[in-house]
Amino acid sequence: MECQADIKIQSESKGSLYLVHFIKKYKYLDFVLNELESIAEIFGVSKENLYQQSRDSINIHKNPLVFGQGDSIESMLQNLKKDKLYALLEQRKPLKFDVEILGKTISTKEKVEIIERFGFLPFDPKIDLKNPEIIFKVLQNTKDDQWYFGLQIASNREERETFFHKYHLRTRPYLGPTSTETQLAFLMANQGQVKEGDFVYDPFVGTGSIALACSHFNCIQYGSDLDYRVLHGIGVGRKNENVKNDLLDSINPQYDIFTNFDYYQLRRPEILVMDIANLALNHQNSGPIFDSIICDPPYGVRAKSKKVGISKSKQQKYEDRVNARKQQQQENQDLDMIAQENQEIEEVEAQEHITMMEQYDVQKLYYDLLEHASHLLKKGGRIVYLFHTDTSLPEEKNKFPEHPDFEFICSSENNLTKCRARQLITMRRKL
Numbered sequence: 001m002e003c004q005a006d007i008k009i010q011s012e013s014k015g016s017l018y019l020v021h022f023i024k025k026y027k028y029l030d031f032v033l034n035e036l037e038s039i040a041e042i043f044g045v046s047k048e049n050l051y052q053q054s055r056d057s058i059n060i061h062k063n064p065l066v067f068g069q070g071d072s073i074e075s076m077l078q079n080l081k082k083d084k085l086y087a088l089l090e091q092r093k094p095l096k097f098d099v100e101i102l103g104k105t106i107s108t109k110e111k112v113e114i115i116e117r118f119g120f121l122p123f124d125p126k127i128d129l130k131n132p133e134i135i136f137k138v139l140q141n142t143k144d145d146q147w148y149f150g151l152q153i154a155s156n157r158e159e160r161e162t163f164f165h166k167y168h169l170r171t172r173p174y175l176g177p178t179s180t181e182t183q184l185a186f187l188m189a190n191q192g193q194v195k196e197g198d199f200v201y202d203p204f205v206g207t208g209s210i211a212l213a214c215s216h217f218n219c220i221q222y223g224s225d226l227d228y229r230v231l232h233g234i235g236v237g238r239k240n241e242n243v244k245n246d247l248l249d250s251i252n253p254q255y256d257i258f259t260n261f262d263y264y265q266l267r268r269p270e271i272l273v274m275d276i277a278n279l280a281l282n283h284q285n286s287g288p289i290f291d292s293i294i295c296d297p298p299y300g301v302r303a304k305s306k307k308v309g310i311s312k313s314k315q316q317k318y319e320d321r322v323n324a325r326k327q328q329q330q331e332n333q334d335l336d337m338i339a340q341e342n343q344e345i346e347e348v349e350a351q352e353h354i355t356m357m358e359q360y361d362v363q364k365l366y367y368d369l370l371e372h373a374s375h376l377l378k379k380g381g382r383i384v385y386l387f388h389t390d391t392s393l394p395e396e397k398n399k400f401p402e403h404p405d406f407e408f409i410c411s412s413e414n415n416l417t418k419c420r421a422r423q424l425i426t427m428r429r430k431l
């Protein structure tokens with residue numbers, strides 16, 4: 001499983017301690033603990049064994065530490081688990097030491113001095129700074145004054161080193177005005193605990209950012225959206241001019257939601273044009289089929305919540321046309337002309353399918369989402385969704401929706417402006 005963690009240190013056997021270090025500047029820092037807990041649960045690590053040491057580091061299991069821990073460099077070296085460390089050193093693989101003091105920049109000279117403290121080890125290590133097979137990490141957490149020494153098993157300090165870098169919106173062939181940002185989409189997929197073979201549904205799929213993240217974990221993806229234009233690449237969605245790809249052009253020169261899946265060689269999702277207010281997915285017949293529902297519902301100015309209906313002015317125009325047609329029918333018995341007019345009206349109605357919208361109350365939309373989810377989700381399945389809050393609005397408007405069939409698991413907050421934030425809500429369908 002891949003997560004947004006910055007550094008992980010792991011020992012080899014069961015009962016090991018993992019140290020995970022997140023960089024503070026990380027945009028979704030508030031999300032990562034919840035993400036880690038979700039991932040840990042997939043692997044059967046209980047939440048109780050996962051505790052927060054400080055904002056910068058998390059330990060899974062208190063005991064034993066990777067190779068050594070202590071409140072000073074001396075005590076860390078004294079506590080070294082030599083049998084595990086020596087077994088690794090005996091392999092004589094090219095290695096390097098990496099030293100990091102959290103919240104402090106140290107000179108190369110200071111780093112070397114720390115590394116030289118390991119000179120007592122009875123081996124002659126093969127140092128290779130460029131292509132090491134083993135990276136030993138010495139890390140001091142200045143907040144709790146703990147020193148750690150371990151084997152680095154993963155690190156992604158730069159975004160380009162991350163597994164999700166290739167999905168960046170900058171280089172994605174098909175985009176829309178509300179395409180969900182890549183890191184957020186992956187955080188959501190992990191909150192949903194998406195695994196290979198899972199049935200996953202996004203009822204506001206748009207250009208498919210969240211669906212792509214879930215599909216990366218080899219699920220069977222379903223999606224729906226009210227707006228066929230965003231699905232089909234008509235007007236709302238657009239081709240990303242940064243991406244030049246003859247093969248994609250030959251498949252469909254007018255890019256659409258499937259283009260992204262073809263580009264990343266992921267299984268294409270099953271897509272429906274559907275209004276969440278009028279769910280066409282007939283759960284009475286299908287029953288609860290999804291393992292998770294993960295979505296970014298419409299909000300505010302960029303993605304207005306709408307549902308299929310007829311607005312007042314459109315309704316008036318439509319009625320006027322119908323009345324005029326009736327009147328003409330009486331006056332004009334020419335059947336050919338009537339047939340032609342009927343066809344014209346059908347064509348206009350077809351064009352207006354997407355524009356005949358009513359405003360959809362946001363609270364009702366969330367209610368509908370949870371209500372449908374309660375029928376479509378398997379017991380124990382997760383629903384993960386974004387919920388926007390605005391502290392300038394009355395408190396009740398900022399309360400995320402609840403449903404008797406769902407238990408709340410967690411929420412993470414991402415501040416957008418002084419007043420506005422979005423919450424990532426995770427709930428579980430009760431067993």
Ligand SMILES: C[S@@+](CC[C@H](N)C(=O)[O-])C[C@H]1O[C@@H](n2cnc3c(N)ncnc32)[C@H](O)[C@@H]1O
Binds near residue numbers: 176296
């Ligand atoms: C915030 S965007 C989701 C963006 C999407 N995750 C993506 O990466 O492109 C919300 C989407 O909800 C769709 N939508 C709005 N009202 C809807 C409704 N009543 N039923 C279904 N979809 C709706 C919009 O067309 C829009 O694509």
